Amino acid sequence: MLQLSLNNDSSLPLVDQIVSGIRTHIDDRMLRAGMRLPPIRGFAEQHDISRFTVVEAYDRLVALGYVTSRRGSGFYVSSRSEAPNIEVRSGELERAFDNAGVMYQSLEDSADRLKVGVGWLPPEWMDAEGVRRNLRALSRRADLHPTSYGTALGYRPLREQLRTKLGDFGIAAQPDQILLTHGATQALDIIARSMIQPGDCVFVDDPGYWNLFANLRLYGANLIGVPRNANGPDPDAMEALLQEYRPKAFFTNSVLHNPTSGNLSPANAFRVLQLAEKHDFLIIEDDAYGDFHPGSTTRLAQLDQLNRVIYVGSFAKTLSADLRVGFLACNPDLRARLTDVKIVSAIANSEFAERMVYLMLTEGHYRKLIERVQGRLSEATDKTLHMLEKKGLKPQGEPKGGMFVWAEVPGIDDATRLASDASTQGIMMAPGSIFRPQQQPSPFLRFNVAYAQDKRLERYLGEAMPRFL
Amino acid sequence: MLQLSLNNDSSLPLVDQIVSGIRTHIDDRMLRAGMRLPPIRGFAEQHDISRFTVVEAYDRLVALGYVTSRRGSGFYVSSRSEAPNIEVRSGELERAFDNAGVMYQSLEDSADRLKVGVGWLPPEWMDAEGVRRNLRALSRRADLHPTSYGTALGYRPLREQLRTKLGDFGIAAQPDQILLTHGATQALDIIARSMIQPGDCVFVDDPGYWNLFANLRLYGANLIGVPRNANGPDPDAMEALLQEYRPKAFFTNSVLHNPTSGNLSPANAFRVLQLAEKHDFLIIEDDAYGDFHPGSTTRLAQLDQLNRVIYVGSFAKTLSADLRVGFLACNPDLRARLTDVKIVSAIANSEFAERMVYLMLTEGHYRKLIERVQGRLSEATDKTLHMLEKKGLKPQGEPKGGMFVWAEVPGIDDATRLASDASTQGIMMAPGSIFRPQQQPSPFLRFNVAYAQDKRLERYLGEAMPRFL
Numbered sequence: 001m002l003q004l005s006l007n008n009d010s011s012l013p014l015v016d017q018i019v020s021g022i023r024t025h026i027d028d029r030m031l032r033a034g035m036r037l038p039p040i041r042g043f044a045e046q047h048d049i050s051r052f053t054v055v056e057a058y059d060r061l062v063a064l065g066y067v068t069s070r071r072g073s074g075f076y077v078s079s080r081s082e083a084p085n086i087e088v089r090s091g092e093l094e095r096a097f098d099n100a101g102v103m104y105q106s107l108e109d110s111a112d113r114l115k116v117g118v119g120w121l122p123p124e125w126m127d128a129e130g131v132r133r134n135l136r137a138l139s140r141r142a143d144l145h146p147t148s149y150g151t152a153l154g155y156r157p158l159r160e161q162l163r164t165k166l167g168d169f170g171i172a173a174q175p176d177q178i179l180l181t182h183g184a185t186q187a188l189d190i191i192a193r194s195m196i197q198p199g200d201c202v203f204v205d206d207p208g209y210w211n212l213f214a215n216l217r218l219y220g221a222n223l224i225g226v227p228r229n230a231n232g233p234d235p236d237a238m239e240a241l242l243q244e245y246r247p248k249a250f251f252t253n254s255v256l257h258n259p260t261s262g263n264l265s266p267a268n269a270f271r272v273l274q275l276a277e278k279h280d281f282l283i284i285e286d287d288a289y290g291d292f293h294p295g296s297t298t299r300l301a302q303l304d305q306l307n308r309v310i311y312v313g314s315f316a317k318t319l320s321a322d323l324r325v326g327f328l329a330c331n332p333d334l335r336a337r338l339t340d341v342k343i344v345s346a347i348a349n350s351e352f353a354e355r356m357v358y359l360m361l362t363e364g365h366y367r368k369l370i371e372r373v374q375g376r377l378s379e380a381t382d383k384t385l386h387m388l389e390k391k392g393l394k395p396q397g398e399p400k401g402g403m404f405v406w407a408e409v410p411g412i413d414d415a416t417r418l419a420s421d422a423s424t425q426g427i428m429m430a431p432g433s434i435f436r437p438q439q440q441p442s443p444f445l446r447f448n449v450a451y452a453q454d455k456r457l458e459r460y461l462g463e464a465m466p467r468f469l
Numbered sequence: 470m471l472q473l474s475l476n477n478d479s480s481l482p483l484v485d486q487i488v489s490g491i492r493t494h495i496d497d498r499m500l501r502a503g504m505r506l507p508p509i510r511g512f513a514e515q516h517d518i519s520r521f522t523v524v525e526a527y528d529r530l531v532a533l534g535y536v537t538s539r540r541g542s543g544f545y546v547s548s549r550s551e552a553p554n555i556e557v558r559s560g561e562l563e564r565a566f567d568n569a570g571v572m573y574q575s576l577e578d579s580a581d582r583l584k585v586g587v588g589w590l591p592p593e594w595m596d597a598e599g600v601r602r603n604l605r606a607l608s609r610r611a612d613l614h615p616t617s618y619g620t621a622l623g624y625r626p627l628r629e630q631l632r633t634k635l636g637d638f639g640i641a642a643q644p645d646q647i648l649l650t651h652g653a654t655q656a657l658d659i660i661a662r663s664m665i666q667p668g669d670c671v672f673v674d675d676p677g678y679w680n681l682f683a684n685l686r687l688y689g690a691n692l693i694g695v696p697r698n699a700n701g702p703d704p705d706a707m708e709a710l711l712q713e714y715r716p717k718a719f720f721t722n723s724v725l726h727n728p729t730s731g732n733l734s735p736a737n738a739f740r741v742l743q744l745a746e747k748h749d750f751l752i753i754e755d756d757a758y759g760d761f762h763p764g765s766t767t768r769l770a771q772l773d774q775l776n777r778v779i780y781v782g783s784f785a786k787t788l789s790a791d792l793r794v795g796f797l798a799c800n801p802d803l804r805a806r807l808t809d810v811k812i813v814s815a816i817a818n819s820e821f822a823e824r825m826v827y828l829m830l831t832e833g834h835y836r837k838l839i840e841r842v843q844g845r846l847s848e849a850t851d852k853t854l855h856m857l858e859k860k861g862l863k864p865q866g867e868p869k870g871g872m873f874v875w876a877e878v879p880g881i882d883d884a885t886r887l888a889s890d891a892s893t894q895g896i897m898m899a900p901g902s903i904f905r906p907q908q909q910p911s912p913f914l915r916f917n918v919a920y921a922q923d924k925r926l927e928r929y930l931g932e933a934m935p936r937f938l
Contacts, residue, residue, distance in 0.1 A: 108622075135615070144601070147595035147596070148592050150576075152576045183815065215813040344684040348790075
């Protein structure tokens, strides 16, 4: 029998408590597809609440796709195929903090919203003029083929350049081990697609990258979060999970981790790789933010040398998100297989865009650009930490570079409430629950330090925090 | 008991006959996942052949992913999850005519190969100068944001322009019903991904677009080919198949169909839509080649008005394959769902590329460009038909425009043999079997008329055809 602990004194309405409780049961697989929910009347009596409350909660679960109503028979947990997370479609608020919904809002929102929740830099921090200059330079190149398909692997000189870049990280990769992709997102997508069958277990960072979670879930993956500690994925927690689960892969973000900006330590890296070896799973190391790290740092691919680690990189955060150029590097067998998946799902990517990135990397300004941004980020991080502490939030760790501060709102179970409130005031925030594999409640918020300097945020927090404390 | 008819006198080696026979049984689902193949000894005795022949054939099937060897227990048909077509990895010849392999070769082959099998125009037929000019013009626009993510739906002015374009085809679509994609390939991919669960039945054209087949198969779709007649999909054949199958969707190509260059008639369109209504499946109408059709023609979306038809368009064949701009148009509910799938698998596409296409469409040269290409294609088609007939091939139908001639090699079961031979002579051909849902044998070849003018093809056919007749 389903037993929820409902709290009449909570600021969270009973309906929300029931919805969230049942969702958690379903996400945790305690309630499984096809199982019947308690009848409305029985549930109401058991919990001593109104039947209308139960009806409203069940209706919300139906709208969310978690539950199916069968006329005359009751309410049943939807099968996975009936309830992909992506189908959530009921009202703006639910949608707002759904995975795809957050990204949609980030991309589409009007310019006058303060997007302190996004995962990229403001345009004015980027080198738009450099992009324009190279667009013109490239348009005049006689060897440009602007109407033809690119190659399956991607523009070779860029792959050779990436070999050098990876070499600087201590990762040895031949150009033929490198596959260019439509942003890191396509890299993660074709990796997921090439290995995940519905029901497969996949380990992810908890907290971790929300859009990846949504993507893995679309392939039917059963996501298990590996808690992060200050030094990366917690190896003890991972070892304990491995008693219970047989993951096919572990998707992780080692350097300037999204959302905490933490970094992987050599000791954690070694133990994670040992566990991967022992339990035979692949590791996908997403390094989208790594270039912002000042100085040297540890990457799994550096220890493993692309044996069971697939390295994923991107230029979306540093050069241009619009060019959509990312890449992966892995062992040759995997590379061949992933290339086929790329071909059947996209044919090829834009060679023009790949050449643009090549020009930006080789004309010598890249290092200077990155160093300038690192300096600005460091300054903005200090200011943001100071401001958030002043407003009563508790930043976690002491980020060394990167664009995120991960801060707890004390005395709150789920910072989504604060983010919802902020949304009505024109401030788009990223609440911690979206970074959790099953969107479990979280008292954290992720702040983008490049946007957090805007005085509107400080004003809003000054006004709102007393209401939430 | 598995019974193959092997022929010692065939020019096809016995090993190939066994491999092909068992593959067909598996593809046709007469042999199913988990079923055991006959023991090597029994099979050899039954067919009166050497055990080594059987061992070699079984090993090839293992390498192809169709069969799994369990030590001490024998050979078993692989489950679908163990044998995605994409994993085919054994030797260049097998790979060469595998779906992804053909595309890989088309993209990567050296320039001196004559690629009469590709599905796009030679660069010199396209307006590279127009692309270069617009690249420069766009790089100077003050409102360009070359470092930021594009929007989730795609550049709005282009969607408004596409509304006009679709209006010219008699298809009414609001800009918000249109989603821009990374080529038509991404459009087809996110549609497939949003609806296909492993084991789902999907109808496709037979013959039809090979890369689509590979993509659908990656999602675990069970592909059922609907035979084409001279007027499009054969409604009688479709009706018969619907007695047996419950497809979720039908992917079809109505105008200048790839590979036959046939066109859909109004009568066939009406019956196909009736069947879709009665049996409740979606139709995805891929119109990648439609702009090359001179004059008016019938599209399913024109009759259905995007109710149960999703229309997919592309500029890869007309403006630039490298810009990777395609689109889909459908009803608003579907559009919202497909947008989410696009976000979680790609975030957004390049707004720069979308603006490039917008400029190319609106600066007024598009119509002129298309008309010039139509004229050249018409002339090239006539010459190709004449040349192929002279060499003893039998072109099917009388293509009205488009870039393909679909021609039979008389007296041959599988034109793959001819294509393999041509490959050794530096000519890349597209044999009919790759256009069939289960790569069944086919005596047809698809010729790209824009490449077929090259004298090397005529010389080769003059030399080779007598050997194959």
